Amino acid sequence: MIENFLAGTATLFGDPFTIGIFVFGVLGGMLFGAIPGVSMLTLAAILLPFTADLSPAQGVMLFAVIYCTGTYGGAITAILFNIPGAPENAPTAFDGYPMTQKGMAGKAVGAAVLCSAIGGVASALVMMSATEPLAQWAIMNIGPPEIFALVFFGLAVASSVGGRTIWKGWLSVLLGLLIATIGQDPVGGINRFNFGYSDLAAGIAFVPAILGFFAVSEIFIQAEKNVSGKYSAPKFNVDFPSFLELWAHKIAVVRSIFVGFFCGILPGIGATLAAFMGYGEAVRWSKNKSEFGTGKLEGVISSETANNAATGAAMIPLLALGLPGGALTAMMVAVFQMHDLEPGPLVFYNSPELIWIVFAAMFYANLSILFVGLIETKTILYLLKIPFQFLAPMILMLASIGAYISRGLVLDVIVMFIAGIIGFLLRRSGYSIPGIVLGLILGKIGEQNFAQGMQMVHYDLGTYFSRPICTILIVAGVLTLLKSLHSAFFQKSKVT
Amino acid sequence: MGKLSRSDILEAFFWLLIAVIFFAVSFSFNQPIEIYKFGATGWPRVILFLMALVALGNFYHAYSKGSKAQEGRVGAKENDEPIEYTSTGQYFKTGMVLILPLLYALSLKPVGFYSGTPIFIALIMIAWGERRVRFILTNTILIYAILIGLFMLVLNAPLPQGNMSPFYDISAFMLKTKTQLDQMF
Numbered sequence: 001m002i003e004n005f006l007a008g009t010a011t012l013f014g015d016p017f018t019i020g021i022f023v024f025g026v027l028g029g030m031l032f033g034a035i036p037g038v039s040m041l042t043l044a045a046i047l048l049p050f051t052a053d054l055s056p057a058q059g060v061m062l063f064a065v066i067y068c069t070g071t072y073g074g075a076i077t078a079i080l081f082n083i084p085g086a087p088e089n090a091p092t093a094f095d096g097y098p099m100t101q102k103g104m105a106g107k108a109v110g111a112a113v114l115c116s117a118i119g120g121v122a123s124a125l126v127m128m129s130a131t132e133p134l135a136q137w138a139i140m141n142i143g144p145p146e147i148f149a150l151v152f153f154g155l156a157v158a159s160s161v162g163g164r165t166i167w168k169g170w171l172s173v174l175l176g177l178l179i180a181t182i183g184q185d186p187v188g189g190i191n192r193f194n195f196g197y198s199d200l201a202a203g204i205a206f207v208p209a210i211l212g213f214f215a216v217s218e219i220f221i222q223a224e225k226n227v228s229g230k231y232s233a234p235k236f237n238v239d240f241p242s243f244l245e246l247w248a249h250k251i252a253v254v255r256s257i258f259v260g261f262f263c264g265i266l267p268g269i270g271a272t273l274a275a276f277m278g279y280g281e282a283v284r285w286s287k288n289k290s291e292f293g294t295g296k297l298e299g300v301i302s303s304e305t306a307n308n309a310a311t312g313a314a315m316i317p318l319l320a321l322g323l324p325g326g327a328l329t330a331m332m333v334a335v336f337q338m339h340d341l342e343p344g345p346l347v348f349y350n351s352p353e354l355i356w357i358v359f360a361a362m363f364y365a366n367l368s369i370l371f372v373g374l375i376e377t378k379t380i381l382y383l384l385k386i387p388f389q390f391l392a393p394m395i396l397m398l399a400s401i402g403a404y405i406s407r408g409l410v411l412d413v414i415v416m417f418i419a420g421i422i423g424f425l426l427r428r429s430g431y432s433i434p435g436i437v438l439g440l441i442l443g444k445i446g447e448q449n450f451a452q453g454m455q456m457v458h459y460d461l462g463t464y465f466s467r468p469i470c471t472i473l474i475v476a477g478v479l480t481l482l483k484s485l486h487s488a489f490f491q492k493s494k495v496t
Numbered sequence: 497m498g499k500l501s502r503s504d505i506l507e508a509f510f511w512l513l514i515a516v517i518f519f520a521v522s523f524s525f526n527q528p529i530e531i532y533k534f535g536a537t538g539w540p541r542v543i544l545f546l547m548a549l550v551a552l553g554n555f556y557h558a559y560s561k562g563s564k565a566q567e568g569r570v571g572a573k574e575n576d577e578p579i580e581y582t583s584t585g586q587y588f589k590t591g592m593v594l595i596l597p598l599l600y601a602l603s604l605k606p607v608g609f610y611s612g613t614p615i616f617i618a619l620i621m622i623a624w625g626e627r628r629v630r631f632i633l634t635n636t637i638l639i640y641a642i643l644i645g646l647f648m649l650v651l652n653a654p655l656p657q658g659n660m661s662p663f664y665d666i667s668a669f670m671l672k673t674k675t676q677l678d679q680m681f
Contacts, residue, residue: 046651046652164563164566165554165557165566166566167554167557170546170553171547174547174550177543181540181543185525185529185536187536188527188531190536192522192525192536192540193518216597224593226625227589227625228579228580228581388624389625393616393617393635397616397639400597401609404655404656408654410601417597417598417600418598420597421594421598424594429507451532451539454534455531488553488566
């Protein structure tokens with residue numbers, strides 16, 4: 001392994017052009033992740049056609065680097081403006097934004113930098129040492145029933161941590177699941193809920209919906225505060241967390257690495273569920289559960305460690321099985337196909353140099369988060385000083401471009417603003433936007449795997465419970481739902 | 497009426513209406529799939545049934561306990577005290593902020609990005625309550641220049657050009673100038 005890693009490092013840093021691509025990926029991912037309104041997906045969508053001119057290794061490496069640094073970059077906007085750069089940063093905003101409001105933005109961003117780097121490096125190391133055996137294990141033990149069970153557990157966790165009441169948390173997730181059914185059904189390809197619009201046959205695209213629910217609705221919320229004279233600018237602060245503050249959360253870091261890696265390794269699940277589960281587990285194991293959501297450092301640490309720990313793991317199903325774990329890894333498949341390659345087990349034998357350049361690049365990209373991220377953070381915190389009258393149109397325009405570029409459809413921009421208005425109204429009423437987005441992302445995966453699983457077990461639900469991983473996840477999901485149901489009926493409201 | 501407010505009743509009505517409408521529409525694609533027993537409607541109908549059930553639970557919760565946040569809910573704090581409107585002017589201003597972006601999106605196809613964007617940027621600043629003409633002009637030009645510089649010149653991103661004269665001609669002029677710049681450097 002070490003020899004291969006060194007060989008990958010030598011290839012990566014032996015060619016000035018490849019170094020240039022690596023540096024561009026690191027800075028581009030961080031920058032696009034950290035600009036409210038656009039994300040790493042916007043950059044990736046723009047760059048995709050240009051990768052045809054690169055070698056396969058350079059193309060895949062560029063996307064892998066953007067994936068690592070962009071996942072971290074999205075935390076910045078989540079913390080500073082309550083606008084997650086990507087769905088995987090949504091739980092970071094739960095505590096990150098309240099920290100900004102309290103004048104602790106520096107601490108939250110500093111923790112995000114460090115924990116993203118730790119999660120990413122740990123994940124990269126495991127990925128390098130165990131991709132092949134882990135892929136074998138996943139082939140043997142993970143099938144559609146397990147993936148469906150994990151989706152069910154993830155949605156149960158998400159519904160129990162967002163929204164003003166448990167009922168609103170569930171309604172949010174169900175709305176996301178309903179939106180995900182728009183378009184063709186995953187088994188028979190029958191058009192559902194397209195209301196006569198042929199453009200809706202492909203369903204509601206993730207990028208515009210996510211931008212609308214997160215970025216546009218936040219702008220509307222701030223606009224409403226501005227209109228009623230209740231807007232107050234976030235407090236500026238560049239104090240980073242001390243070593244002791246971070247050391248106190250070492251268990252949360254280790255737990256989130258495991259959670260993130262487990263979620264990342266499963267095809268189709270990716271970093272978003274990892275972040276929600278990492279956050280949910282932090283709440284579950286905490287002695288001070290009520291402090292979460294009010295600006296607790298552990299919330300930021302758990303979410304950011306988990307989502308970056310999933311980035312390395314997500315490469316395992318992609319490279320070993322050819323199954324992408326999210327939108328960006330799906331674009332990597334397109335890069336492979338542009339060069340007449342197919343990701344899968346044969347890549348390890350036919351193109352080992354490609355694999356090890358990608359592995360080495362991801363390792364160094366995660367290290368870069370620590371060093372470049374700390375420098376970038378000091379600068380990016382000054383975004384808080386820009387008047388919101390300037391930032392608001394800028395964010396709306398960037399979001400419009402981001403929504404349009406992914407498919408080249410004006411419909412996506414319209415969908416984004418409609419999602420923004422719906423998101424604004426639902427947030428005013430105490431519904432959970434991250435819950436809607438997670439339902440939207442996992443809905444199709446859940447339905448597809450449920451259908452495949454049902455066909456596999458000949459519609460016998462009992463067979464589901466003969467599979468240990470599936471049983472554990474379903475039981476954990478049911479317990480989570482029962483616990484929140486108990487609290488819904490027997491817990492007092494804050495003020496009645 | 498217990499502790500119900502008007503918004504609680506509206507919310508329950510909204511969710512049940514969605515469930516009923518989508519359930520009715522689901523009959524339009526209720527075709528059997530040979531290899532899948534539950535067909536195309538099975539999954540969405542389960543979601544709709546759960547949605548109706550949870551909406552009733554939400555209604556009962558509001559009836560018995562009011563609509564304030566439950567203890568221990570994460571992320572609920574920011575919305576605990578929704579903003580109360582005291583004048584119709586405030587409704588109008590918020591309505592403008594909500595509607596303007598949608599109008600911009602609807603105008604993208606005929607007007608295009610290059611012509612519509614500066615007008616929209618200026619209008620959104622006005623809707624935000626900004627009245628200093630100099631601030632609006634300077635920042636509109638600055639934001640427009642940043643967007644054109646980054647997405648048109650550096651990243652070469654394809655943006656909507658519009659299909660109506662004279663907007664289409666303006667877009668064509670911008671793209672022609674960009675090509676000439678590319679050739680120069």
